[in-house]
Amino acid sequence: MKQIMNTNKIEVFYTLICPNCKTLKIMLNEILPDFGNKFELKKTLANSPMGFIRTTKLGIHSVPTLLINDQIVFKGVPSKQELINKLKMY
Numbered sequence: 001m002k003q004i005m006n007t008n009k010i011e012v013f014y015t016l017i018c019p020n021c022k023t024l025k026i027m028l029n030e031i032l033p034d035f036g037n038k039f040e041l042k043k044t045l046a047n048s049p050m051g052f053i054r055t056t057k058l059g060i061h062s063v064p065t066l067l068i069n070d071q072i073v074f075k076g077v078p079s080k081q082e083l084i085n086k087l088k089m090y
Helices: 020-035 049-060 079-087
Strands: 007-012 039-044 065-068 069-075
Touching: 007 020, 007 049, 020 039, 020 079, 039 049, 069 079
Parallel strands: 007 039
Antiparallel strands: 007 065, 065 069
């Protein structure tokens, strides 16, 4: 019997001129391969029309903001170890 693996959804809200957003996206790109297919990463431009709707709906007022399975887990940039520890919880 084949085991179905649950994929957790990570969504990062960012803007193009935000240096902290760039740092968080680089960190995610470095860390996520270690978790295999456990996470699916989506990057949402906060000031795009769809991003604006999502940030308003979710009550996000600052970037970068990181969500896992539609729950806000970090506002701002966590340390690399904080991010790894949080991902290990899923």
